[in-house]
Amino acid sequence: MYKITNKKMLDSNTFLMDIEAPRIAKSCLPGQFVIVRSDEKSERIPLTICDYDTNRGTVTVVFQALGISTRKISTYEIDESFLDFVGPLGHPSDLLNEDLEVLRNKSIVFVADGIGAAHVYPQVKWLYDHGIDADVIVGCESKEHLLLEKEMRTISANSYIATNDGSYGYKGSAEELLKELIENERKNYDHIVAVAPMTMMKSICEFTKGFGIKTIVSLKQIMIDGIGLCGGCRVTVGGETKFTCIDGPEFDGHLVDFEEAIRRQAMYKKEEAHKCRVGLNL
Structure with a gap:
């Protein structure tokens, strides 16, 4: 059993939950994920x-309570436990395979929309630690x-915020802010990591391809088992x-067939919606 040692509602x-899993904590690398089963x-x-x-032996996961299963685990409280917590799975970020001196001479930007912030955080932190x-x-x-x-501002000197409604930071999407930085502020990025809804990542890749900027995307949102x-x-x-769960979850965005990925993501929407209505007696 894997005990919850901390729980926070972020919105x-x-x-956010910290899970007691010492062996996994010792093996984790940025970009990987775990499989959770509540009972x-x-x-x-x-989950990303x-x-x-490693000192406390905990792994932190962030998730949205959208489907029937994530809604269920969102009801778990501190000191309750998950039956299964398996990982780390998937390949770590390709940044970890590069020479540190090469990385120091690169201009890198992470673009995260919504919960994508949870995926990029450990990569930004790993770079900061090095x-x-x-x-x-x-x-x-x-x-x-x-x-x-x-947390992001602690590990990044240039941390930008974009809100669609303009209530904080730049008014517009993360994608629009990226375009603003490149086109108008003349930011010369060498490497982009984008973690966002599928359609936004597709659009970002179409934009960055014209500038020849290497763009990595995470396709974790289409994983199942x-x-x-x-x-x-x-x-x-x-x-x-490719299989996202064993070959990814990150890939070169300029090589991804996004139309296929978008269709695959929508395959089980009706079934999931029905299960939510039945499971929650709606």
Whole structure:
């Protein structure tokens, strides 16, 4: 059993939890994920590893209570436990494979919309811990939905905020702010990591391709079982079939067939909506 040692509500339906999992905490790398199962009758849920503490033996996950399973785990409180907490799974960020001196000479920006902030945070933190500063753009609908602002500002000298309604920071989307920085403020980025809704990542990649900027995207949102058995996260990258959970979750965005990925993401929307209505007696 994997005990919850800390729980925070970050906005109206987004939760942060620290889970006691010492062996996983010792093995985590930025960009990886875990599979969570609350009890014997629950489905497997892939969740991004937002942070980890080897001294305390805890792993931090951030999730939105949208489907029936995430709504269920959002009701768990401190000292309650999950039946399964498996990981770390997936490949870590490709930044970890580069020479540190090469990275220090690169201009890197992370673009995160909504809960995407939880995915990029450990990568920005890893760079910071190795003496490398990166820009970060965090976008959300409005100020009340902004995630991890304080944490991001601690590890990034240039942390930008964008809200769609203009209630805080730049008025517009994270994508629009990225374009503003590149086109009008003449930011010369060498490497972009984008974690956002599928359509936004597609649009960002179309934009950055024209500038020749390497752009990495995370496709974790289409994963299901997390170990490649169900085939539900198949995606075409560079003309080859990849499984997001075992070959990713990050890929070169300029090679991703986003139209296919968007169709795949929508495959189970009706079933999930029905399950939510039945499970919650709506």
